[in-house]
Amino acid sequence: MKLSAKTATLLVLALMIAVTPFFFPSGYYYRVGALIFVNGIAVTGIVILTGYAGQISLGHAGFAGIGAYACALAPVHLGLHPALAVVLGAAISAVLAWLVGRPILRLKGYYLGVATLGFGILVSMVLNNERDLTRGPDGIDVPELGLRAVLKGWGLDMTNGQFWYFFCGLILILGAWLALNLYDSPTGRALRALHGSEIAARTVGVDVARMKLQAFVISAVYASVSGSLLALQNKFITPDVAGFMHSIEMVTMAVLGGVGSILGAILGAGILTLLPQVLTVFAEYEQLVLGLVMMLVMIFLREGLLPSILRRLRGTGE
Amino acid sequence: MSELLQFLFSGVTVGAVYALVALGFTIIYNASDVVNFAQGEFVMLGGMITWFAHAAGLPLPLAALIAIAATAALGVAMNKLAIEPARGAPVVSLIIITIGASIFIQGAAQLVFDKQIHSFPAFSGDDPIRIGGATILPQSLWVIGGALATFVGLWVFFTRTLLGRAVLATSNNRLAAQLVGINTNFVMTLSFALSAGIGALAGVLATPITLTSYGVGIGFALKGFAGAMLGGMGNPKGALVGGFAIGLIEAMTAGYLSSQYKDAAAFIMILLVLFFMPQGLFGRKSTDRV
Numbered sequence: 224m225k226l227s228a229k230t231a232t233l234l235v236l237a238l239m240i241a242v243t244p245f246f247f248p249s250g251y252y253y254r255v256g257a258l259i260f261v262n263g264i265a266v267t268g269i270v271i272l273t274g275y276a277g278q279i280s281l282g283h284a285g286f287a288g289i290g291a292y293a294c295a296l297a298p299v300h301l302g303l304h305p306a307l308a309v310v311l312g313a314a315i316s317a318v319l320a321w322l323v324g325r326p327i328l329r330l331k332g333y334y335l336g337v338a339t340l341g342f343g344i345l346v347s348m349v350l351n352n353e354r355d356l357t358r359g360p361d362g363i364d365v366p367e368l369g370l371r372a373v374l375k376g377w378g379l380d381m382t383n384g385q386f387w388y389f390f391c392g393l394i395l396i397l398g399a400w401l402a403l404n405l406y407d408s409p410t411g412r413a414l415r416a417l418h419g420s421e422i423a424a425r426t427v428g429v430d431v432a433r434m435k436l437q438a439f440v441i442s443a444v445y446a447s448v449s450g451s452l453l454a455l456q457n458k459f460i461t462p463d464v465a466g467f468m469h470s471i472e473m474v475t476m477a478v479l480g481g482v483g484s485i486l487g488a489i490l491g492a493g494i495l496t497l498l499p500q501v502l503t504v505f506a507e508y509e510q511l512v513l514g515l516v517m518m519l520v521m522i523f524l525r526e527g528l529l530p531s532i533l534r535r536l537r538g539t540g541e
Numbered sequence: 542m543s544e545l546l547q548f549l550f551s552g553v554t555v556g557a558v559y560a561l562v563a564l565g566f567t568i569i570y571n572a573s574d575v576v577n578f579a580q581g582e583f584v585m586l587g588g589m590i591t592w593f594a595h596a597a598g599l600p601l602p603l604a605a606l607i608a609i610a611a612t613a614a615l616g617v618a619m620n621k622l623a624i625e626p627a628r629g630a631p632v633v634s635l636i637i638i639t640i641g642a643s644i645f646i647q648g649a650a651q652l653v654f655d656k657q658i659h660s661f662p663a664f665s666g667d668d669p670i671r672i673g674g675a676t677i678l679p680q681s682l683w684v685i686g687g688a689l690a691t692f693v694g695l696w697v698f699f700t701r702t703l704l705g706r707a708v709l710a711t712s713n714n715r716l717a718a719q720l721v722g723i724n725t726n727f728v729m730t731l732s733f734a735l736s737a738g739i740g741a742l743a744g745v746l747a748t749p750i751t752l753t754s755y756g757v758g759i760g761f762a763l764k765g766f767a768g769a770m771l772g773g774m775g776n777p778k779g780a781l782v783g784g785f786a787i788g789l790i791e792a793m794t795a796g797y798l799s800s801q802y803k804d805a806a807a808f809i810m811i812l813l814v815l816f817f818m819p820q821g822l823f824g825r826k827s828t829d830r831v
Contacts, residue, residue, distance in 0.1 A: 279633045281640075326816045332632035333576040337766060338815050341808035344763075352801045467759065471640055478637055507652055514645025521634045521641065522626045 229403045232486050236399055240392035244385075253384030255500055260391035261452045262476060262492040267398045268445025269477040270488045275411060276438040277418030278328065281336045281470050282343025286316040286443040287450030288350055288465025292357060294454040295365045305368045309451040313444045320443035321436065328435045343470050350462035362461035365454045387456045394452065398445060399485050405441070414438055446473070475513070479520050481527025490529050543674025548796040549789070550672075554681040554750065555764075556788020557688035558584070561743035562765025563772065563780035564691060565736040571712035571775050572732035575624060575635055579643035581762025582650075583737045586612045587744025588753030589650055592659040601661060609741040615646075616737025617730050625729070643758065650755040663749040684746045691739055692781050699777070708732060712775075760804070764791070767807040771814050773824025782822060786810075 243256065265287060272278050293312025297303040303311060327338045350357050357363060371386040381389070405411045413434045417424035425431050454460040463469065472495060480491025495513075502509055524531045562580055569577045587608050594604035623638050630638075664683050669676035698705040710718040711728040719725050743761070744753065751757070768787040772779020787807050795803035814821060 273633060277633075279636060281636070327812075330815055330819070333636065334770075334815055334819065336632075336636050337576075337763075337770070338812055340763070341811045345805055345808055348802065348805055471644070474637065475641075478633070482633075508648065510644050510648030510651065512648070514641045514643070514648055517641025518623050518638050518645065521630065521638045522623065525630060525634060 229407070232403060233396060233400055235486060236396055236489070240389070240396070244388065250382060250384050253382070253388040255496065257384070257387040257391045257456060258453075259489075259493045259496045260388070260395040261449050261456065262473070262496050263395045263489040264391070264398050264452065265446045265449035265473050266477045266480075266488045266492045267395070267402050267485055268442035268449075269473055270482055270485055271402055271405065271414075271445070272438050272442035273474070273477060274482040274484070274488070275406065275418065276414040276435055278435055278438065279332070279336050279474070280339040280439070280442070281467075281474065282339035282341070282346075283442065283446045283473050284450075284465050284467070284469035285343035285346035286320065286446035287453070287469065287473075288346050288462065289316045289319065290447030290450030291365075291454035291460045291464045292350060292363075293447075294451045295363045295460055296356065298366045305366050305455060306370070309448060309455075312451050313447045316443045316447035317440050320440045324436045324439040324443075325432075328432065328439060340467065340470070343465065344467060347462050347465035347467070350465055357462070360462055362459055365458050365460055367458065368455045391452055391456070394448070395489070398448075399489070402485055410434065410437060472513075475517050478527055479516065481530040483526065484529055487527050487529030491527065494528075544796070546673055546675035548792045550675055550677045550681065552789035552792030553785060554677075554684055554788070555747075555791060556768075556785035557681075557685045558743050558747045558751070558761065558784075559764045559768045559787050560688045560781045560784025561691060561739055561746075562761050563768035563784040564688075564695065564777060565740045565743075566765055566769040567775055567777050567780045568695075568708075568732050568736040568739070570769075572708060572729055573624065575639065576766070576774075577736070578636065578639040578762055578766075579619065579646060579758075580736070580740055580765060581758030581760065582643050582646040583612050583616065583740025583758075584744040584747070584761045585650065585753060585755065585758035586615065586646070587741030588748035588757070589654050589659065589744075589755065590741075591745050591748065592661050592753065593654055595661045601664070604661075605745045608745055609738050612741035612744075613734040613738035616733040616740075619737075620729055620733035624733075625726075643762070647755050647758065654755065656755060658752050658754045660748055660752045678750060680746075680749045684743075684750070687742060687746045688781070688784070691742065692777065695777060704731070764788075764807045767811045767814075770811060771821055773821030776821070776823040779821055779823035 244253065247253065265283065269280070269283065272280055290309065290312035293315060294305055294308045297308035297311050298305050323342055327335065327342070330338055351360050370390065371381065371383065374381065374386070413424065413429045416427070416429055417431050417434055421431050450464055453464060476491040476495045477488040478491070479494060480489065481487025498512065499509055502512065520527065562584060565580050565583065566577065569575055569580075590608035590611055591601070591604045594607050595601055599607070619642055623642055627634060627638055663678065663680040665679040667678065669678055699709055700706070707718070707723045708728050708731065710721070710723055711725050715725055718728075764787055765784065768784035769780045770783065771786055772781070772783030787810060790806045790810055791803050794806040
């Protein structure tokens, strides 16, 4: 039986999520795993935007910030259930991405990079400065999601770490499934076409502006959900979630693993999430190593780790 | 009135720093079509190395010279090790490489120096000069003078010297420049050295006013880029005017609107320029080759 690439990707992902916990030396690793999945969700959005459509964003952490603060603020000020706050955050992110994306996505390359970067910095500036609402740089508490208690009522008793590990893993699989479906859909084909050449895509009747906007909005929703999950899991959030470094990390994770492949990008998220854990002893070297990794991968493995490895395994060489 | 004048002075001072950063951007962009996101780190290094050498007992002018030379050498190394090997890479890759270089330099500066905020004495004392009810620091005059002198120096270099014209030729058409015998690799090296040196000069001049630490680079890079873009990417005159304009807008925002959101002014400017005049004040309209 030959598996389609889509099924194979989802199977590998599900297997990894289900099997890895058997090798965890302690409960702490559930938390690290959940963090990897949270980053994996954001990075899947980057794959749609950068890998499929060929557009860059250096400000996607702005959307993660919106998702995160929606979970912190909406339950307190609007009385929403935290789960609905995730949806509200995603909706706000989508609308904002649509509004900002319309003018911004006319730009290309460096200009698009800087414009999105400016957007991200504006969001993090608002989160830092509107202390009355967000409590500023010190951060703010986030209410409990409450799903774990419900599951416990059904007889499914998990530790907090286990719950977030499997919950985020499930959402990551869902996100990857949607992204893979998108890849094969007419929209996905149009995105790949305009990635190759916008003018050629336009010539064959692709509404380039609309397609780019769609990819931008979808990837913003992924970033927003990722921010929400991070906030709910930590029960606390600071404006750093929307910061420049977080945006850069998202893009670097995607590019490190392979921005053209969902599994690769998630691998990148895994490596860059683990790196600080491994480097705790060398905390001062973290920035040095991150910068070095970014440069080396872009110079020597332009497609990213996973596609380069797969190519070598298949023996097609370069 | 004196209030406006005061804001004007502070705007022109930071504007001069941004103009220097913008000029650095312009030189590399013209030579290689690369937007160097690590440009701000050159400013940081200029300040940090000068502080370090001065604290080690060297006289200030010598410390400043060492800082500028060392930063220029680092610019050359960056070109050789990170930019040249990636020639022909897509823009996304180049953006990540230069941001990677920026983070790497920050990380290295943390280790080699420290994480504290530093400064060194102003060149001509700290007694403010009173003009029309407002005051300006002598160091501000150094910064503004430095920016103008650099601009004039570059203008003479690019229009009156053979080497400068070789750089211009390379930026117009790399292949054609090679065909007439210009060593374009040397032009690239020179551009990175020049750009990094100018960045370091900005750091040397500005540090007594703005202070320095390992993390100041990214702010300078973004504001300088905003200036370069406002003036029209690749145009030195535009970089100068754009840099000063961003400084003034920032100072007026801080003075009359909100000092918390003064940094937002530059980004809102970037967005407005991108939407309404993507070619900037002095830029030419570009066309795409298919």
